[in-house]
Amino acid sequence: MKFLIIRFSSIGDIVLTTPVIRCLKKQIATAEVHYLTKSNYASIVAANPYIDKIHYLEKDIQDVIRELQQENFDYVIDLHNNMRSFKVKDALKKKSFVVSKLNVKKWLYTNLKVNFLPTVHIVDRYLKTVESFGVKNDGVGLDYFIADEDRVKDTDIPTSHQAGYIGIVIGAALNTKKYPMHKIKRLCELLKHPVMLLGGLEDADEGERIAADDPIKIYNACGKFNLNESADLVRRAKLIITNDTGLMHIASAFKRPAVSLWGNTVPEFGMYPYYGENFLSNYNATSVNAKNLPYDILEVRDLGCRPCSKIGYDKCPKGHFKCMELIDPGSIVDKINKRLYNGKAI
Numbered sequence: 151m152k153f154l155i156i157r158f159s160s161i162g163d164i165v166l167t168t169p170v171i172r173c174l175k176k177q178i179a180t181a182e183v184h185y186l187t188k189s190n191y192a193s194i195v196a197a198n199p200y201i202d203k204i205h206y207l208e209k210d211i212q213d214v215i216r217e218l219q220q221e222n223f224d225y226v227i228d229l230h231n232n233m234r235s236f237k238v239k240d241a242l243k244k245k246s247f248v249v250s251k252l253n254v255k256k257w258l259y260t261n262l263k264v265n266f267l268p269t270v271h272i273v274d275r276y277l278k279t280v281e282s283f284g285v286k287n288d289g290v291g292l293d294y295f296i297a298d299e300d301r302v303k304d305t306d307i308p309t310s311h312q313a314g315y316i317g318i319v320i321g322a323a324l325n326t327k328k329y330p331m332h333k334i335k336r337l338c339e340l341l342k343h344p345v346m347l348l349g350g351l352e353d354a355d356e357g358e359r360i361a362a363d364d365p366i367k368i369y370n371a372c373g374k375f376n377l378n379e380s381a382d383l384v385r386r387a388k389l390i391i392t393n394d395t396g397l398m399h400i401a402s403a404f405k406r407p408a409v410s411l412w413g414n415t416v417p418e419f420g421m422y423p424y425y426g427e428n429f430l431s432n433y434n435a436t437s438v439n440a441k442n443l444p445y446d447i448l449e450v451r452d453l454g455c456r457p458c459s460k461i462g463y464d465k466c467p468k469g470h471f472k473c474m475e476l477i478d479p480g481s482i483v484d485k486i487n488k489r490l491y492n493g494k495a496i
Contacts, residue, residue, distance in 0.1 A: 291426025
């Protein structure tokens with residue numbers, strides 16, 4: 151049985167498809183699993199042992215369609231559900247299974263503040279596309295595989311951080327999903343622990359301005375490492391503080407404890423941290439955390455303008471950005487102390 155899974159972008163969304171890849175490959179003995187994504191996201195799936203072949207979308211979708219037509223797939227699993235994935239399915243003319251994006255319900259929530267969204271994580275909605283094959287959620291959670299050459303050496307990070315650090319993800323696709331820089335500065339000031347700032351090249355300048363306040367305690371890793379190396383830095387962290395962004399899901403894949411900060415988007419969209427039922431069951435047996443979860447979500451509830459978008463904006467449409475400005479850095483530190491130090495302030 152030859153499957154093509156489609157997910158073009160982006161980092162977090164691709165990571166969230168990994169349970170479908172794994173469960174298909176492990177639960178169907180004859181499954182040959184191919185994956186179609188954009189070429190600039192190649193590193194996310196390149197080392198995944200459950201994928202037999204990866205196909206990359208470059209500029210012209212017709213080029214990859216011609217390549218795919220030579221493969222003679224049995225089924226297409228469309229986890230993107232957009233016009234380009236429709237063109238692929240139309241050209242291949244194979245039976246397909248498509249994830250519902252719940253766009254109407256998301257529109258109602260963002261525009262009318264009426265929430266009809268199901269309380270189902272996007273991972274479980276992805277897995278629903280393959281349930282007719284007898285595939286079930288194995289409870290393992292998300293995968294992220296890093297090739298040996300992308301493992302970060304101790305010598306590549308400061309000596310002050312080699313014994314452990316708290317990672318702060320400062321970037322996001324859009325500004326209304328980002329915790330403000332002045333808040334991050336205050337957070338770093340309050341933390342009595344080495345801090346590593348995580349993000350891409352586009353976050354490097356902001357990271358430098360934050361790290362300038364205390365260059366010994368704060369190490370700016372933004373733009374200094376590729377995506378897989380940044381993922382490895384997430385894996386090595388004691389705890390991750392993160393916006394609603396791709397590195398949040400990578401932290402979940404590595405089962406790192408996290409404090410998740412939400413601005414204009416909301417967890418009800420179904421893309422909150424996902425650790426898998428197996429891990430949660432073990433965590434529940436040993437956790438002293440009141441919610442028995444390996445993560446905390448901090449958000450400003452009952453804000454009349456939130457959520458304002460299912461994705462985000464360059465700036466707050468209202469001009470006040472209360473959804474992030476009202477998240478107190480002290481409350482983040484309290485969550486960290488409860489997770490790492492049994493509630494003791496340090």
